[in-house]
Amino acid sequence: MSWITLGLRGGILTTRYPAKPDEMPGSYRGAFAGTDASAEDQERGAASCLSGAIVPGTCRATVDVTRCFQCGQCARTAPQAFRASPAFELAIAQDPIDSVRDRLRARARAFGRSVHLRHVDAGSDGSEEQELSAIFNPFYDANRLGIFLTATPRHADILVVTGVVTKPMRAPLLRTYEAMPEPKTVIALGTSACSGGIFAESNAVVGPVSSVLPVDVLIPGAPPSPLSILHGLWVALDRAPLQGASA
Amino acid sequence: MLSSVERALDDGARLAWIFADRIDGATLLHYIVDNGEMRDITAHADGVVPTMAVRAASADWYEREISERFSVAFAGVLERRPLTREVPAEQLIRHQSPEVSTVLYGPVRSGIVESARWIVETAGEDFIDVYPSMFFKHRGLEERFVGTPLDLAPFVAEHVSGVTASSHVSAFCRAVECAMGITVPERARAARAVLVELERIHQHLDSLAKLADDGSLSVGAAATFAAKERIHRLLCDATGNRFARGTICIGGTRFDALGRLHDVCARDLDAAERHARAAIDGLAATQSLLDRLIGTGRLPKTTVEALGGVGPVARGSGVSCDVRTRDGYLFTPLRGEEALERNGDAVSRALVRIAEIQRSFQLVRNALDANPQGDHLARYDLVDGEAIARVESPPGELLYFVRIANGEIARVAIRSASYANWPLFVPSLPGNIFTDFSFIEHSFGASQAEVDR
Numbered sequence: 057m058s059w060i061t062l063g064l065r066g067g068i069l070t071t072r073y074p075a076k077p078d079e080m081p082g083s084y085r086g087a088f089a090g091t092d093a094s095a096e097d098q099e100r101g102a103a104s105c106l107s108g109a110i111v112p113g114t115c116r117a118t119v120d121v122t123r124c125f126q127c128g129q130c131a132r133t134a135p136q137a138f139r140a141s142p143a144f145e146l147a148i149a150q151d152p153i154d155s156v157r158d159r160l161r162a163r164a165r166a167f168g169r170s171v172h173l174r175h176v177d178a179g180s181d182g183s184e185e186q187e188l189s190a191i192f193n194p195f196y197d198a199n200r201l202g203i204f205l206t207a208t209p210r211h212a213d214i215l216v217v218t219g220v221v222t223k224p225m226r227a228p229l230l231r232t233y234e235a236m237p238e239p240k241t242v243i244a245l246g247t248s249a250c251s252g253g254i255f256a257e258s259n260a261v262v263g264p265v266s267s268v269l270p271v272d273v274l275i276p277g278a279p280p281s282p283l284s285i286l287h288g289l290w291v292a293l294d295r296a297p298l299q300g301a302s303a
Numbered sequence: 304m305l306s307s308v309e310r311a312l313d314d315g316a317r318l319a320w321i322f323a324d325r326i327d328g329a330t331l332l333h334y335i336v337d338n339g340e341m342r343d344i345t346a347h348a349d350g351v352v353p354t355m356a357v358r359a360a361s362a363d364w365y366e367r368e369i370s371e372r373f374s375v376a377f378a379g380v381l382e383r384r385p386l387t388r389e390v391p392a393e394q395l396i397r398h399q400s401p402e403v404s405t406v407l408y409g410p411v412r413s414g415i416v417e418s419a420r421w422i423v424e425t426a427g428e429d430f431i432d433v434y435p436s437m438f439f440k441h442r443g444l445e446e447r448f449v450g451t452p453l454d455l456a457p458f459v460a461e462h463v464s465g466v467t468a469s470s471h472v473s474a475f476c477r478a479v480e481c482a483m484g485i486t487v488p489e490r491a492r493a494a495r496a497v498l499v500e501l502e503r504i505h506q507h508l509d510s511l512a513k514l515a516d517d518g519s520l521s522v523g524a525a526a527t528f529a530a531k532e533r534i535h536r537l538l539c540d541a542t543g544n545r546f547a548r549g550t551i552c553i554g555g556t557r558f559d560a561l562g563r564l565h566d567v568c569a570r571d572l573d574a575a576e577r578h579a580r581a582a583i584d585g586l587a588a589t590q591s592l593l594d595r596l597i598g599t600g601r602l603p604k605t606t607v608e609a610l611g612g613v614g615p616v617a618r619g620s621g622v623s624c625d626v627r628t629r630d631g632y633l634f635t636p637l638r639g640e641e642a643l644e645r646n647g648d649a650v651s652r653a654l655v656r657i658a659e660i661q662r663s664f665q666l667v668r669n670a671l672d673a674n675p676q677g678d679h680l681a682r683y684d685l686v687d688g689e690a691i692a693r694v695e696s697p698p699g700e701l702l703y704f705v706r707i708a709n710g711e712i713a714r715v716a717i718r719s720a721s722y723a724n725w726p727l728f729v730p731s732l733p734g735n736i737f738t739d740f741s742f743i744e745h746s747f748g749a750s751q752a753e754v755d756r
Contacts, residue, residue: 059520059522059523059526059585059589060522062522062526062581062582062585063522063525063526066526066529066578069529080539081536081539081540083539083540083541083542083543083563084539084543084544085543085544085549104454104455106451106455106458106459125458125462126544126548126549127458127548127549128543128549128557129454129455129458129549132557132558140543175414175415176411176418177411177416177417177418177440177751178418179418179439179440179441179442180417180440180465180752181462181463181464181465181466181752182417182464182465182466182750182751182752182753183465183466183468183546184465185415185416185417186466186509187545188415189415189528190528190531190532190535192528193525193528193529193531193532194525194526194528194529194532195529195532205414205415207413207414208413219440220442222439222440222441222442223389224389224410224438224439224441225410225418225439225440228410228411228418228439229411231411232411248462253462254447254458254459254462255442255443255447255462258442258443258446258447259443259446260441260442260443260446261442261443278462278465278548279465279545279546281539281545
């Protein structure tokens, strides 16, 4: 079978997201939230969290989405106190959402609404890279949204950083950032990049991306699904309603 | 004790791994030799230890890492440049003649790639020498295990290499189960086998899609990446995570994963296989791609054996090494011949992956059809002990050592397939030109995260 036939036979696979809603399967462990429960149940859930994402409260625990690596152990250990949801729109814009994004938006308009991403791996587990690559596969086709990859920081509008920043990656990461033109937008992709995740206490790392660079948007997830990444990019471009942003 | 290691190596055994453990202030070296059966020979690191690299070249990386992380001195070491320590690049450059120029390629490279650096010595287009300068991504994973409660430690294993999380967590859990004498229910073993084989399919497709992309075969790459996406969707539906994380635990699986896989595969596996097949058949029939792979990055069988290569890289050079053919593997062992090619070039490695994708679909079906009934999780008591376990991960043989002392994890050591294979990258390059680099790199299908740990 020729490639053309194979391509045509496949039909259209591409999601309409974010213009039209899309969803993850109902079983997807996207986000966790505390429900009204006893202090004991809340504590049990908190003790089962390897990244310290859970803080017990008076009625219910709060789950820090930037620390959660979606293992689901809290809801398994203390189902009375924690509930999973297949939510994937988890990106958070950092305060303050200063004029940088306004300028980026203006610039994106000037260039026919396209933006160029430069990726740096600061110490990922490798899955963030594959999920970031996946936004360009036929199911998501980020090119249709004017999102492109660039090989050089000189052309980059957005720097996407994956992984917790290890000690040897600090300097190369900073050099890439400095090589980018203004305005610079930085996305921390993945729970480890957002908060350090389970490596927050490790001697081998500097810390989350925000300990090295000013971060504009956090996309939590271990790894974030391609839909979560599209949502995060939309947030960075100020085109998506903000989810869970601190008011 | 080292004499028995030397004797085994002289008798043709493979040196699979050397790692160090520290007990009560003393450093203990474990030599893992394999002559069909794996043996763990231990020796105290008293004073200066003679190098094994003169007998088995694969000792080089292990000894250098141990000397840097455990301050063990090895005598007669051939390669004196540091492996894991961060030093200025100038200290790593060897050739200094007017004809040869040095290119520092990485750690930040173009595209969406993991961070690693290659110090390339080149005379224009040809490769003279290449030095892997890695461990930029060292996150301290082996240390992260220590003291982590046993029910949560599998999540750490899933962070070693996120793309092969099921292989890592299976190997870790098997090591703990061997150390503590836990019998895993058949139903959980079947689920693990299904997850590891589905992982092999998505990672082999990833490697092939990247080769197609290198060859500017956009439609072929898109079709192969789309086939990979279907496996992730299937896994997400069945386990709640696109890489099946949070599923496998010590004693079995955290929920009845086999039941979920059964339902989802009944609906989606046929289509996933059909699309994967169409994509890889297309790649195998596209001469313009094959032309870039034939003869590229050639590795003779003797080189692979000397350097201890594993997985599709070794099988592409005709070295039989599939852990799945051994008895006592995850679930049903691989029946019949393992996928072997003879030429040792990039196309051989691709053909091994293509054959393995088809076998993996069959192994998934076998385990689902067997559908052993019963519980999916064994209860266990905490006991001290130590053990080594291995799993055939997508890039090859993956080894985990676990020691439990005083009811806690005291030491975890990891020998990933990518770690075993990177030393082979160096001899695969001479004779090739610069534009072959990415083809050869992607034909290895390595994960940097599991090397740097």
